[in-house]
Amino acid sequence: MTHDQLLFRPAAEADLGRIMEIIRAAQARMRARGSSQWQNGYPAATDIRRDIERGYGHLLAEAETGLTVAYGAVLFEGEPAYEAIEGRWLTTGPYVMVHRLAVAEERLRQGVARRFMQRVEALALTRGIxxxxxxxNFDNAGMLALLAEAGFVRCGEIRYGAEHREAFEKVLRRQ
Structure with missing residues (x-):
């Protein structure tokens, strides 16, 4: 299947079951690799439901079957934790961000996460962002590789409570 046959759309309540299958499989993969990320019950169905209600939840689905193959929360409102970066962002203006990105087990290593990120970039540019x-997480090798390949630059660290996260930014156009 070509990536052009993947539809990018807002997630709906009816998508929640499939999204949670994808999330649970991603949590298991992280656990198997020894990662501490997503191992404390997060993200839970309540987190995803909240994403959907707020309009943050987006997914990639196969055009022919409608099957969801990736999920992520796309936010344009900013992230309070990003204000206290230990380091320095590349820009100071508005930004888009993605949280909770996960790809279906059967579609791993097929460029699906990269396609999701490309669709988010396109959405941001249409909004002038x-x-x-x-x-x-520092040990999320898959995401770290995706970010490097996509041209993101490591800017420092941010914290969610006691947890540290690597922070990255990509300039989509000069501000």
């Missing part, structure tokens, strides 16, 4: 920020 020229910056894309992301954070991830």
């Amino acid at each position: 020229g910056s894309f920020r992301v954070d991830t």
Whole structure:
């Protein structure tokens, strides 16, 4: 299946079951690799339901079957934790960010996460947003590789309570 056959759309309540299957499989993969990320019950169905209600939840689905193959929360409102970065962001203006990105087990290593990120970039540009920020755990090798490949620059660390995350930014256009 080509990536052009993947539809990017807002998630709906009816998608919650499939999204949670994808999230649970991602949690198990992280656990198997020894990662501490997503091992404390997060993200739970309540987190995803809240994403959907707020309009943050987005997914990639196969055009032909409608099957969801990736999920992520796309936010344009900013992230309070990003204000206290230990380091320095590349830009100072508005930005888009992604949280809770996960790809279906059967679609791993097929460029699905990269396609999701590309669709988020395109959405941001249509809204006049020229910056894309992301954070991830220091041991999330898959996400770290995706960010490097996609041209994100490590800007420092941010904290969620006692947990540290690597912080990245990609300039989509000059601000």
